[in-house]
Amino acid sequence: QVQLVESGGGLVQAGGSRRLSCAASGIFFPINTMGWYRQAPGKQRELVASITSGSRTNYADSVKGRFTISGDNAKNTVYLQMNSLKTEDTAVYYCHVESVWGRVYSGQGTQVTVSS
Secondary structure: OOOEHHHHHEEEEEOOEEEEEEEOOOOOOEEEEEEEEEEEEOOEEEEEEEEEOOOOOOHHHOOOOEEEEEEEEHHEEEEEEOOOHHHHEEEEEEEEEOOOOOOOOEOOOEEEEEEE
């Protein structure tokens, strides 16, 4: 059974930083990508950042230059370093894993609240 456990969410002031972690267990298949989505109240879920098994990264335009995704393939762990946080970054952040066959697994989410 695949489990994704996110941590690192919380309350932070605008301009501050936060680091999210996601540890995946029960992974017995090759992974294509790991990454993070977020969903703000009243908005659709959006991709924040992703990283492939070959360490190729992709970012939403809204976070480029502020967020950095990294991963540890051996530990099936992915991190999201968030700097220069803005109030509009407030959302529930979900970790996801995509297998090479396209199946996607998501975590329970961790709340990030950025105060002004």
